[in-house]
Amino acid sequence: MAKTRAQKVRAVNQDELRVFLAEKNTVKQIIDNIEQIEKLDPSQNDNFVKELNKYKTANEQRIRLLNKYLPDLKEDLSDHTDLPPIIIKLADGTDASTI
Numbered sequence: 001m002a003k004t005r006a007q008k009v010r011a012v013n014q015d016e017l018r019v020f021l022a023e024k025n026t027v028k029q030i031i032d033n034i035e036q037i038e039k040l041d042p043s044q045n046d047n048f049v050k051e052l053n054k055y056k057t058a059n060e061q062r063i064r065l066l067n068k069y070l071p072d073l074k075e076d077l078s079d080h081t082d083l084p085p086i087i088i089k090l091a092d093g094t095d096a097s098t099i
Contacts, residue, residue: 021065021066026062026065026066029058029062030059033055033058033059034059037052037056
């Protein structure tokens with residue numbers, strides 16, 4: 001199916017946003033925050049709840065940003081339904097399966 005101009009522009013914008021978020025290390029920041037949460041010790045930290053909520057909120061906002069602006073790539077790949085099937089040939093010359 002041919003893409004409209006708006007769909008092409010949206011795809012370019014999503015690609016640019018993926019690059020921007022990759023450069024900002026958004027996913028790395030989420031992982032770092034998770035590691036910081038793991039290091040928190042409720043028995044030794046007087047501000048445990050505040051620290052936990054700080055990291056939790058930061059992660060939730062970053063994940064919301066990623067989900068809002070970068071839809072799952074699985075959804076994008078569903079547009080390629082017009083591709084021909086992949087046929088796997090076995091050594092004896094028979095077709096094993098069609099994907």
